[in-house]
Amino acid sequence: MTALQHSSPRKKSGRRAAAKRRPKVTFTGVLGELLLTVGALLLLFIGWKYFYYDGLAGSAQDEAGASLSQQFEQDYQTADAPELDESGIPIRAMPEGEGQPFAVLYVPAWEGDFSRTIATGTSFYGVLDQYVGAYESSDPVGSVGNFVIAGHRWGYGSAFKEVPDLSVGDNVYIETVDGWYVYTYRSGEYVLPSEVSVLADVPRHPDMKSEDRIMILQTCNPIYTSSLERQVAYTVLVDFVPRSEGPPAEIADTVNARANNGNQDTGGDL
Template sequence: MTDPNLPQDATASPGRVRRRRRPRQRVTFFGALGELLITAGVLVLLFLGWQIWWNSLVLAGQQTGAAQAQSQRWLDEAAKAPTPTPTPTDTAQPPAPPVQAEPADYEPFAVIYIPRLGADWKRTIRETVDTERVLNSYDAGVGHYKGTAMPGQVGNFAVAGHDSGWGNTFIDLSKLHIGDRIYVQTKDGWYTYTFRNFEYVQPSAVEVILPVPRQPDATPIDRLMTITTCNPPFHAGERLIAYTVFQDYAPMQQVPSEIAAAVAANGG
């Protein structure tokens, strides 16, 4: 005789209690949507990781290689050229450095070396700050603001580059110390600038690239170089501005000692 107090399953199978089968949960629209959104988020994060880190690492290597090749071409040309005969100069008033004409759009006309950013850090400077053809390109990374001064010229030689992504050109620009040297090589020789100070501005503050930064009515008397990039890294909320002042010029054969090893690594 069965005990009415026992579960039905237990009475059907004495000595063993069967587990009741849980009802299968139905997949709802919102549950499926949530899973899709999570998957999409993971894919976006993977893409950003590829774009910001791996792709930038590859592109930085390409940009360094392109700058190295351009630098070496000028070194080779200078080695083949006859040595100019020095002319007497007034030692109290050194001669003005040579200044080349403004190049055509997208033309490479300089290579910039910043030892503080790495022993082998170098980038080609092309004319204009066009995003696709200059700042994002595999053979440049730094662009020259069209209409600003040229290297060694009185006024403001202004350039720009990305902080993060597309080679991470100026991602470490904020690490500059007062007195750090920045070297600009052209077909004429080496222009040395000395870092002076930073400024943080809004993206609309275009007056930082005026001949005298932030002073539209002033007449320039100094030779300046201004570097602009986005700030903070991976954002574009503001701009980091690095101001430098011209120190000296040397012909191509007189490689600055601080970057001699990096230049020698070019094969020169």
């Protein structure tokens, strides 16, 4: 009989298998993780502020503008008669107090049935995040001098996103209780934020007295910044259409649509 053969026992290693090394925690690693987290949060914030909230704010602006336009029709019957200048154009001072809506802006050259409420003042949170703002120090709508309005180019409804796309001859309409002031685009330029001379009666020439009826549309440049430059669009008054004659033909469909669809008109990117 053949004896059973026993396998010889394995020799145990004198060293235990080396334990798996844990990654070292370093300052640069922690900093990298923090930066990634902050970056993700910023992207979410930008998406909310400039896309989702942009649409909501713009829609609210359109509805407010439509409501104001309808209010004009009612106020026209009871409002005090405006002062007429030497050319027979009605001139009303802007209402007092920041954030007071008093006019509606129409720009047929821009996308959709574009319209926005104009309110007094240009503070960011009080006015520009809801309306197009009018400089309270500027001259009244339609008057000889310089009526200046400002709006966001990106975010909060992107009211002035298409200012760079204006062409010579494009009309810009301002509706008030008295009717529609018709301005026509003439030229534009880029200036530093400190160039306050554009607000003068004769833009860039504060010592001169204006003989023209100017309106400026002002916004930020480049599109995703707010402090590098200002883009300034110059327009001049070419006509006034009294409310009794109905809206000008170029914007009649937009004005009528606003009055007939439950204040849900949209324009631009909204």
